[in-house]
Amino acid sequence: MVLFVVKVFTTERTKGFHKGRNEVKTQKIFQIKFNSHFKIKNEKFMNERMINQFMEMVQIESESGNEANFMNYLKAEFEKLGGEVTIDSYGNLIAKFAEKGCTGKEPILMSCHADTVQPGKGIEPVLKDGVIRSKGDTILGADDKAGIAELLEALRVAEVHPPVEVGISRQEEVGLLGIKEMDFSMFKAKKGYLLDNDELETIIIGGPSYYAIDATIKGRGAHAGMEPEKGINAIQAAAFAIAKLKLGRLDEETTANVGVINGGIIRNGVPDNVTFLAECRSLNHEKAEKLSKEMEKIIREEVTKNGSKVEIFIDNKCKAVEISPDAEVVETAKKALKSVGVDATTTFITGFTDASIYNNNGIEMAGVGIGARLEHSTDEHIYVDDMEKAKNMIVEIFKLSAV
Ligand SMILES: [Zn+2]
Numbered sequence: 001m002v003l004f005v006v007k008v009f010t011t012e013r014t015k016g017f018h019k020g021r022n023e024v025k026t027q028k029i030f031q032i033k034f035n036s037h038f039k040i041k042n043e044k045f046m047n048e049r050m051i052n053q054f055m056e057m058v059q060i061e062s063e064s065g066n067e068a069n070f071m072n073y074l075k076a077e078f079e080k081l082g083g084e085v086t087i088d089s090y091g092n093l094i095a096k097f098a099e100k101g102c103t104g105k106e107p108i109l110m111s112c113h114a115d116t117v118q119p120g121k122g123i124e125p126v127l128k129d130g131v132i133r134s135k136g137d138t139i140l141g142a143d144d145k146a147g148i149a150e151l152l153e154a155l156r157v158a159e160v161h162p163p164v165e166v167g168i169s170r171q172e173e174v175g176l177l178g179i180k181e182m183d184f185s186m187f188k189a190k191k192g193y194l195l196d197n198d199e200l201e202t203i204i205i206g207g208p209s210y211y212a213i214d215a216t217i218k219g220r221g222a223h224a225g226m227e228p229e230k231g232i233n234a235i236q237a238a239a240f241a242i243a244k245l246k247l248g249r250l251d252e253e254t255t256a257n258v259g260v261i262n263g264g265i266i267r268n269g270v271p272d273n274v275t276f277l278a279e280c281r282s283l284n285h286e287k288a289e290k291l292s293k294e295m296e297k298i299i300r301e302e303v304t305k306n307g308s309k310v311e312i313f314i315d316n317k318c319k320a321v322e323i324s325p326d327a328e329v330v331e332t333a334k335k336a337l338k339s340v341g342v343d344a345t346t347t348f349i350t351g352f353t354d355a356s357i358y359n360n361n362g363i364e365m366a367g368v369g370i371g372a373r374l375e376h377s378t379d380e381h382i383y384v385d386d387m388e389k390a391k392n393m394i395v396e397i398f399k400l401s402a403v
Pocket of ligand 1: 113143144196
């Protein structure tokens with residue numbers, strides 16, 4: 001159930017929101033690649049440790065719900081770098097690093113997620129011409145293991161950083177389940193960076209309020225030919241309700257959808273049970289809340305028209321986030337990106353990420369890019385050059401946060 005909702009959601013984020021830009025950027029990078037042989041070769045050499053580790057990590061399976069092995073691997077890796085590492089009772093990882101080359105600075109939080117979408121078993125990464133892809137039958141897992149590889153390398157090479165806290169969640173891709181179980185009292189940081197956005201050119205400063213609405217309709221079963229008058233058709237009741245709901249884009253910051261419907265068993269039976277999964281979201285929290293109540297009211301009213309009953313479960317999965325474009329985390333991310341030659345702009349997304357939950361829990365967190373492209377597809381890939389830039393961006397964020 002939740003899996004479906006989030007798959008739809010994140011695909012939309014990747015394909016709907018960024019697709020155009022990804023295509024443009026791909027063309028641009030190809031030009032650079034053909035014009036500058038030496039640069040690529042040289043960077044390949046410099047990046048070898050990070051790339052090898054990335055390739056190693058994507059081969060450790062960690063589809064959502066199955067992250068334990070990978071978390072143990074990460075625990076050892078963060079410990080090797082001097083981190084104090086805890087895996088919480090839900091299986092999220094928290095690592096803490098003492099300041100380096102500075103004193104008395106505020107801690108910052110760096111966050112990634114450990115899980116991948118499917119198909120993520122048996123990933124075989126292939127590096128060719130400066131681009132890493134899977135063999136083609138699986139995702140690559142750059143979302144979000146590129147972010148983790150870049151962070152590990154940045155921690156390895158940074159000469160200066162404030163206290164760094166690291167949060168690696170599990171089950172992000174199936175509805176932010178891991179981060180919601182995170183014990184936020186473990187963190188002292190009040191600001192941070194989520195390494196989970198695809199392109200480097202965009203800094204995410206906000207996301208929507210999101211309501212998941214599950215409706216279970218109970219009718220009454222009966223033989224459709226022998227005694228239909230004894231039945232109450234739950235499919236028809238669902239149809240009345242869904243037909244009445246306003247769906248799609250309702251205004252520039254508000255959407256609603258019914259994404260799944262299940263019900264009925266046989267053609268000649270009056271169906272007694274139907275469930276459908278709806279959602280609404282808006283960058284304006286009040287709007288999303290009001291809309292969820294309206295949708296609930298409509299469903300209740302319409303379902304009862306033929307005598308069916310309905311149970312409705314509404315879950316406000318996250319609240320709208322809006323970080324000021326002038327906030328320190330945004331300014332720092334922009335400066336850090338500028339130092340690697342990227343002019344970044346700020347944006348809101350209609351998808352939601354772990355950053356929404358960190359922000360909802362009082363940690364101001366901007367989303368920055370890791371360089372992954374076409375995530376959630378078997379065409380997912382990443383340029384070594386982009387990984388190098390992302391790693392250097394993190395090193396620069398460390399430096400800027402230590403002065
Ligand atoms: Zn991700």
